[in-house]
Amino acid sequence: MNFDKICILGLGYIGLPTASMFATNGIKVHGVDVDANIIETLQAGRIHIHEPGLGEIVQKAIRSGNLSVSNTPRPSDAFIIAVPTPFHNDKCADMSAVISATEAIVPHLRKGNLVVLESTSPPLTTAELVTPILEKSGLQAGEDFFVAYSPERVLPGQILRELIENDRVIGGINPESAQAGCDLYTVFVKGEIVKTTATTAEMIKLMENTYRDVNIAIANEFSRLADRFRIDIWEAISLANRHPRVKILAPGPGVGGHCISVDPWFLVEAAPDLTPLILQARKTNDTQPHFVMSLVKRAIGKDLQAKKIALLGLSYKPDVDDLRESPAVELAHLLIGEGANVKCFEPYALEGNIPGLEILPSVEAAIFDAEIIIFLVNHSQFRKISPEKIITLTKARTVLDTVNGLEHSTWEKAGFKVHRLGVNF
Ligand SMILES: NC(=O)c1ccc[n+]([C@@H]2O[C@H](COP(=O)([O-])OP(=O)(O)OC[C@H]3O[C@@H](n4cnc5c(N)ncnc54)[C@H](O)[C@@H]3O)[C@@H](O)[C@H]2O)c1
Numbered sequence: 001m002n003f004d005k006i007c008i009l010g011l012g013y014i015g016l017p018t019a020s021m022f023a024t025n026g027i028k029v030h031g032v033d034v035d036a037n038i039i040e041t042l043q044a045g046r047i048h049i050h051e052p053g054l055g056e057i058v059q060k061a062i063r064s065g066n067l068s069v070s071n072t073p074r075p076s077d078a079f080i081i082a083v084p085t086p087f088h089n090d091k092c093a094d095m096s097a098v099i100s101a102t103e104a105i106v107p108h109l110r111k112g113n114l115v116v117l118e119s120t121s122p123p124l125t126t127a128e129l130v131t132p133i134l135e136k137s138g139l140q141a142g143e144d145f146f147v148a149y150s151p152e153r154v155l156p157g158q159i160l161r162e163l164i165e166n167d168r169v170i171g172g173i174n175p176e177s178a179q180a181g182c183d184l185y186t187v188f189v190k191g192e193i194v195k196t197t198a199t200t201a202e203m204i205k206l207m208e209n210t211y212r213d214v215n216i217a218i219a220n221e222f223s224r225l226a227d228r229f230r231i232d233i234w235e236a237i238s239l240a241n242r243h244p245r246v247k248i249l250a251p252g253p254g255v256g257g258h259c260i261s262v263d264p265w266f267l268v269e270a271a272p273d274l275t276p277l278i279l280q281a282r283k284t285n286d287t288q289p290h291f292v293m294s295l296v297k298r299a300i301g302k303d304l305q306a307k308k309i310a311l312l313g314l315s316y317k318p319d320v321d322d323l324r325e326s327p328a329v330e331l332a333h334l335l336i337g338e339g340a341n342v343k344c345f346e347p348y349a350l351e352g353n354i355p356g357l358e359i360l361p362s363v364e365a366a367i368f369d370a371e372i373i374i375f376l377v378n379h380s381q382f383r384k385i386s387p388e389k390i391i392t393l394t395k396a397r398t399v400l401d402t403v404n405g406l407e408h409s410t411w412e413k414a415g416f417k418v419h420r421l422g423v424n425f
Pocket of ligand 1: 035119154155
């Protein structure tokens with residue numbers, strides 16, 4: 001199949017780079033977003049998200065006339081849905097954006113069109129949620145038009161390269177739909193494009209992230225066991241990983257971000273009777289900030305009322321600015337809930353604004369009058385901090401390292417007492 005015009009709904013971290021890729025490869029792309037500020041920003045030639053190289057490629061696409069944006073879809077050869085799929089407070093998937101984006105396509109759907117869902121979704125979403133909505137057009141899915149699911153696996157910070165180079169899975173509601181999806185992404189994908197069914201493709205994305213979550217949960221559980229049995233978890237993991245078929249991941253203060261800490265819930269919701277392990281992994285990772293709080297109490301005393309605590313790192317993983325579902329933020333709230341006076345510093349989100357948290361613009365400001373400094377993210381710039389300098393800038397003499405990011409002997413030599421997660425003290 002040939003595609004001259006495509007329409008992409010949702011211009012965020014996934015939709016905007018994807019739109020630019022097609023547009024700079026000669027396709028007429030119309031991008032749609034319900035957020036008026038995003039449309040205004042893009043029309044003014046700027047972008048609203050931080051991703052290296054994206055600003056240039058979006059500008060190039062807009063200047064070439066191949067990329068236009070507005071708040072409503074237009075008739076096209078293919079439609080791609082890349083809207084958010086968060087969860088509700090009860091951890092059930094919030095599919096409202098997928099539903100409204102699909103409904104917005106219906107009036108524009110024509111014979112021969114292809115619709116691809118890219119949003120991470122519970123199993124059967126493409127076949128049983130998206131397809132019936134599209135069939136309200138009076139056209140028959142799989143015959144008059146094609147429907148496919150394609151999971152996105154790009155790494156923030158590397159999105160433009162990975163969109164092109166990563167292998168891509170395309171799952172169709174029938175083989176013709178998978179083939180149509182394959183024809184579409186061939187426009188810019190250099191990795192292998194592999195065809196399968198829509199539900200398999202949905203499951204692949206959920207399985208990938210659930211696999212990571214369960215493996216981090218076991219590492220976190222091992223860190224608690226190491227604490228109980230008075231061994232050093234970091235030494236134990238590095239020695240266990242000498243086994244040629246063992247690869248234990250690193251423990252830490254928990255699991256965050258909008259993928260790994262969210263997607264396993266879609267499986268738990270879809271089949272609660274079949275997912276006790278997945279549910280337990282979620283619970284283990286979600287309670288890891290509580291375990292870290294117990295270590296804080298061990299280090300500075302049970303009563304945290306008015307205790308001054310500095311938290312370094314708030315993002316959910318090293319060297320990114322993403323604070324969504326971050327376990328560091330959860331720990332901050334837990335400590336504040338116990339009456340502690342918490343000051344935070346996040347080098348990648350200096351303007352970060354989280355209700356109830358005091359986020360300071362420098363390490364110095366965060367640690368100045370602290371009793372304890374807690375490292376929560378293994379940012380590369382934290383590993384370079386000089387303990388000899390830090391000790392002159394803070395009252396704190398106790399450090400808790402939850403990510404094993406510090407050269408602890410150097411910090412101890414400088415005068416700090418260093419406690420580590422997974423090493424009893
Ligand atoms: N960001 C990633 O690294 C990543 C990786 C893999 C999968 N995903 C998945 O891709 C999907 C999109 O993620 P994202 O990070 O791009 O989200 P995002 O929040 O950055 O962007 C989504 C955009 O969709 C817009 N939107 C919401 N409802 C809409 C509607 N009805 N019509 C048109 N636009 C609408 C929002 O305003 C927003 O700009 C999610 O399901 C996510 O889980 C994301």
